[in-house]
Amino acid sequence: MQVQHPCGDPKLPAEADRDLSLRIVRTALLALQTAVTGPTLFEPPSTTAAERVHAS
Amino acid sequence: MEKPVRVVHYLNQFFGGIGGEERAQTPLEVREGPVGPGRALQQALGTKGTVVATLICGDDYVAEREEVAGPSMRDALQRYRPDLVIAGPAFDSGRYGLGCALACRVARSLGIPAVTGMYPENAAVITHRRELLAVPTGLNTTDMRSIVERMTVLGLKVVRGEPLGPALEEGYIPHGVRKLVTKDRVGYERAVEMLLARVAGRPFVSEILVQQYERVTPAPPVADLSRATIGIVVSTGIVPRGNPDHLPGARALTAGRYSIDRLPRLDVGDWESAHGGFNTKVLNTENPDYALPLATLRALEAEGAIGGIYPWIYSTVGNQTAVGPARKIGQLAAAEFRDAGVAVALQVSG
Numbered sequence: 418m419q420v421q422h423p424c425g426d427p428k429l430p431a432e433a434d435r436d437l438s439l440r441i442v443r444t445a446l447l448a449l450q451t452a453v454t455g456p457t458l459f460e461p462p463s464t465t466a467a468e469r470v471h472a473s
Numbered sequence: 474m475e476k477p478v479r480v481v482h483y484l485n486q487f488f489g490g491i492g493g494e495e496r497a498q499t500p501l502e503v504r505e506g507p508v509g510p511g512r513a514l515q516q517a518l519g520t521k522g523t524v525v526a527t528l529i530c531g532d533d534y535v536a537e538r539e540e541v542a543g544p545s546m547r548d549a550l551q552r553y554r555p556d557l558v559i560a561g562p563a564f565d566s567g568r569y570g571l572g573c574a575l576a577c578r579v580a581r582s583l584g585i586p587a588v589t590g591m592y593p594e595n596a597a598v599i600t601h602r603r604e605l606l607a608v609p610t611g612l613n614t615t616d617m618r619s620i621v622e623r624m625t626v627l628g629l630k631v632v633r634g635e636p637l638g639p640a641l642e643e644g645y646i647p648h649g650v651r652k653l654v655t656k657d658r659v660g661y662e663r664a665v666e667m668l669l670a671r672v673a674g675r676p677f678v679s680e681i682l683v684q685q686y687e688r689v690t691p692a693p694p695v696a697d698l699s700r701a702t703i704g705i706v707v708s709t710g711i712v713p714r715g716n717p718d719h720l721p722g723a724r725a726l727t728a729g730r731y732s733i734d735r736l737p738r739l740d741v742g743d744w745e746s747a748h749g750g751f752n753t754k755v756l757n758t759e760n761p762d763y764a765l766p767l768a769t770l771r772a773l774e775a776e777g778a779i780g781g782i783y784p785w786i787y788s789t790v791g792n793q794t795a796v797g798p799a800r801k802i803g804q805l806a807a808a809e810f811r812d813a814g815v816a817v818a819l820q821v822s823g
Contacts, residue, residue, distance in 0.1 A: 422755050422763035423709065423821055438762075438769040442819075446698055446779065449817045453691045 437461075478522035478632050481553050482511045483546075483560035483576035483589075485569040489529030497568075499531035501545040503552075513618050514559055517625035526553045528576065532568035539575055546579045555585060557628045562590030562610050562620045563597070570597030578604055586631040588624045593646050594687065599797060606631065607646045647682075692817075701816035704783040706806050708791025709756075709764035709823030710748030711739065722749020723792040728802040734784035738768035748823050750792030765821055783815045791823050 425438040444461040451457075486496045488509045507515045507524035515524045528549055535542045550558065558580035560573035574597040577587035581604065590608040591598060598607065608623045610616065623644055631637070640647035656663065663680070670677035695701055706728075712720050718729045733739075744761040746753040756764050765786065773779050787806040791799075810818055 421752050422760075423823070424766035424769070425760075425763050427755050427759055427763070435769070438766050439772070442766050442769045442773065443778075445819055446773070449819070450694045450696075450698060452694045455691070 440464075475521075477520065478518070478557055478629065479553070479555045480514070480518065480522050480524045480557045480559055480628075481550060481555040481580075482507060482514055482524050482527045483558065483573060484509060484511070484527060484529050485535075485563070485566070485572055486529060486531045487569075488561075489527065491529060491531070497531045497533035499529070500534055501528060501530045501542055501549070503528055503549050510562075510617055510621060513621045514625065517618075517622045518629075521629060522557070522625075525555060530572055532566070532572060535572035535575060536568040539571075542572075543575055543579055546576055547583065550580060550583055550585060555580075557632050558585055558587040559621075559624055559628055560587060560589040562608070562617070562624065563592075563595060564610055564614060565592035565595055565612050567596040570595035571600075573597065574601040574605055577601075577606070586628065588628040588631065590620045590624050591646075598646055599800075602646070603648045603650065605646065605648075606637075608644060609646050641678075695817050698779050698817075699777055700780045702781040702783050702814060703770070703779050704786075704806070704810040704813075704815040704818040705733070705765060705767075705770070705821075706787045706803075706818050707765050707821040707823065708789050708794075709821050710746040710753070710790040710792075711744060711756075711761055711765045711786070711788045712747050714743055714745050716745070716747045720747045720788070720790055722747055722790060725790040725792070725794050726798045728787045728789035728805065731786050731788060732784055733767060733782070733786055736767060737771055738762050739765055746823070748790050748792060750790070751823065764823060770819075780816075783810065783813060785809070 424441055425434050427434065429437060440461040444459050448457070448459045486492055486499045489502070490509055491499055491502070504527045506526070508527040508529065511524050511527050518524070526549070528546060530542055558576060560576040561569065563569040563573045570591045573589040573591065577589050578601065580587035586606075588606050588608065590610050592612060593609045598605065606627065608620060608627060610620050627643065627645060637643050637645070667677045667679065710720060710722070712718065712729055713731060720727075720729055739761040741757070741759060741761055746756040746761060746764055762768050770779070770782055774782055787802065789802055806818070
């Protein structure tokens with residue numbers, strides 16, 4: 418499958434699109450704060466969970 | 474008996490006994506006879522050869538001033554007229570490896586065979602693989618004697634003008650060159666034999682070498698992102714509109730470095746993607762931010778979730794880029810980020 422817009426979805430309404438982008442980037446930031454020992458897949462949550470990033 | 478082979482040996486300042494890192498700026502020095510590991514080299518040569526001189530150069534000097542170090546080596550080699558140059562071994566020291574590679578390249582340019590030894594992932598192997606006749610070493614300098622012996626055997630063979638067989642049989646680091654050979658048995662027979670050996674648990678050697686990927690140790694987690702500056706690297710091909718650096722749509726060898734200082738988002742009028750491996754219509758007609766989520770990162774910066782965003786991005790096209798160039802791009806970005814105090818890098822893959 419081709420990913421033409423990795424950090425969002427232009428088919429969503431603007432606000433939902435911004436929310437999706439936030440969830441994706443927050444998941445990336447969560448990954449940066451997580452100890453891993455090898456390749457690890459982090460899935461963005463299906464709904465906004467802002468507190469996940471503020472664990473520190 | 475044949476005339477003893479005249480050998481010139483190359484060493485860095487450490488193995489040459491001049492000093493440690495504080496003497497890494499030492500210009501090329503020439504000593505008569507063997508020095509340090511050169512004594513093991515002389516032993517390995519026995520009556521077949523004589524170490525007539527040792528060239529010693531500081532690691533920083535040789536790595537940073539190749540244009541001066543190279544001609545100095547050339548002068549010395551022309552003066553001593555050796556039949557063979559032996560360099561190192563350099564193990565995994567990158568600068569020493571480059572020094573050994575330079576000595577070998579200068580020797581070759583004078584028609585003098587040269588052999589070195591280093592760890593197969595030494596930077597010099599990556600940059601000069603095809604020019605080097607190098608014995609693979611481990612990381613342990615206590616193996617010096619056996620490595621020097623292997624370099625000597627290989628060097629004497631080349632001096633005698635004997636053709637070299639495949640890298641794995643002769644014991645040198647593969648040049649990445651394939652030679653056409655004729656086997657006395659056809660492919661299916663050899664394949665079935667390998668299969669039978671595999672089933673029976675007997676050793677066998679495949680005729681196809683699979684590329685070895687290095688294991689990368691994951692970085693430790695960041696303790697406090699709210700105080701961390703984030704660097705952005707993308708392989709989604711994001712470039713200023715018009716692609717001023719002509720980043721190719723595939724097989725990129727470099728990355729662009731662009732300023733996003735104080736930009737709230739990537740505007741479609743100013744930015745585009747040069748990626749040739751997927752449909753970039755959405756990025757290039759609607760919103761390049763989908764390939765480098767600057768607006769979202771600015772929002773997170775404003776709310777304090779991250780400490781800041783480094784004002785320069787690195788962007789390449791991740792489309793059929795080979796591991797070697799990709800590693801170089803990564804090292805380039807990592808070096809700048811490290812020097813600038815960037816705590817972490819965020820990557821968008823394309």
